[in-house]
Amino acid sequence: MKTSARFLLAHLVLAAVGTFAVASPVSAREVVVVAPHAPPVARYEVVPAPRGGYVWDRGHWRWQHRGYVWVPGHWQRGRVGYHWRPGHWARRGPNWVWVPGHWAR
Template sequence: MRHLTRTLAAVAALGMAAGAASYTPPAAAREVVVIRTAPPPPRFERVPPPRVGYVWAPGYWNWYGGRYVWVGGRWAAGRPGYVYRGPGWRPYRGGYHYERETWVRDPHWHR
């Protein structure tokens, strides 16, 4: 019985090692999609009054179903020490590629 338990434990450990060795994290599997047509100009949005602890994330054009689709602005919870950078289309290899929203370190922020 003890031999069987050790054998099963060894097989399980081998299986886990093989699975870990073949794992590819999602970031490594990303590909850049380039759209040849420029996005339309941003739409005008009336920015609501400020909200304490939130940052206004303006609307943007998203690529969906083979065309640009407008996504309206929204409030995003603020992050002390960071500056919000909204999503957008950046020139890339003769076309445009979409960069997701992100938070970048504020170089002027001190605790």
């Protein structure tokens, strides 16, 4: 097969793969999740009464296989000097990317 034909075939395969959601490792601990369309509207959750030493991490939609699944909210153990920034979906071009929740100073 000629080099230009291989190059064209490789680009076609990458373009086809790019139309589907992708989870790829960025580092040993981080995974980037890309979804081809926006998540549904967040579900209403009753937030439990405050719990000493913990913060509530609200529920969110997670991309799984070929669609979104709901992940209910849960408690995160608090960290002194930090506040919890919940994860969220952000638009990146024609796709949506999950930005994980994290602790910030």
